[in-house]
Amino acid sequence: MEIFLDEAAISNLEKRERAALINSITGFKSLNLISTCNPNGDTNLAIFNSVIHLGANPALMGFIIRPDSVERHTLSNIEETGFFTINHVNAENYQQAHQTSARYPSEISEFEACQYNTAYKNDFIAPYVKGCSISIGLSFQERIDIKLNGTILVIGKIEQLYFPSDAWCDDGYVDIEKAGTIACSGLDSYHLTKRLSRMSYAKVDKNPQETVLKYKD
């Protein structure tokens, strides 16, 4: 059977039920730890499922922040220092990653509270997260305030990128499934993945073709 909800029915749902519903129906989401520090070097770590690709040249990524949430420390650190890191959550550490969403006070680092270790690499100001298979260091580029609901799109440019060599394919694709990256749905559901296939570039006059992954290594 199919459920049909119109705008009024959605509005009338209890607040937490509506949040769980609307957060789940966008489809699967990326799962990343965003790590920052304040100008004194005090670290902060928060889990985000809204990281998106914005462009490859220049290499831009963005994420959505709700300023009334625990994420506010992430935003103020990015605005004050100009840098942040994005780190993929893996199956081995997703429960710790989830725990970073608890409302720790600003003087407590989620690194300590959630048993993560910092990794400082190649003079990058913001710390990376030890144990994450893929890590990206970004410089803050722009903050776009979405007036419709007070959320903020934060945009960064990739300055540094780390990933396992055995996951790199000869056409540039990084096999993030092989690297152990996991996916998220809703606010709190964590998922392993299993590749169906990669598809070749779609052309008007050809049927869809599966392609074989070839690794550089």
Add this chain to the structure above:
Amino acid sequence: MEIFLDEAAISNLEKRERAALINSITGFKSLNLISTCNPNGDTNLAIFNSVIHLGANPALMGFIIRPDSVERHTLSNIEETGFFTINHVNAENYQQAHQTSARYPSEISEFEACQYNTAYKNDFIAPYVKGCSISIGLSFQERIDIKLNGTILVIGKIEQLYFPSDAWCDDGYVDIEKAGTIACSGLDSYHLTKRLSRMSYAKVDKNPQETVLKYKD
């Protein structure tokens, strides 16, 4: 071994290799067909992996569009009619969905070219996609031009929502894995998922807890 690329190394990659690399490192992405029509009722269908959750009250979703791509028909239809639908891609139809990314001319509907059928529901102007387990009808709210690279964030408000009743959990979460929704990585890699667990709301003074899914049905 770990690969390290800095900004210069990324810039120096061949164009398609850089696109494949940067598109894959954001993590897993949602996979949706966005369906529109022009004021004459001519339909258009395009695959997007950039749909994101923006807020639950009002229920807002967004997606990123590159105006120099095949996606330009989607944008002009949304701006002219004010409506669009977002439809989850399932394992049964992902190869067809991929094929919608071929550069069909504007007078050809991807519905026909890729063997999809339209479904018109509850007087909604934009067509839904038959065979997709979860479908969302949205009204156009705002277009935000991202000047850094010419991409556009399109924001819609949920007006109608359709999903299978046996996937709805008692706390509001829709089990999109049970509904057959799949995930995407990079530009062309399609993935089934397998739930690790759902986690309870994180609290500062408690260790992370797994929760059991309870369906309404």
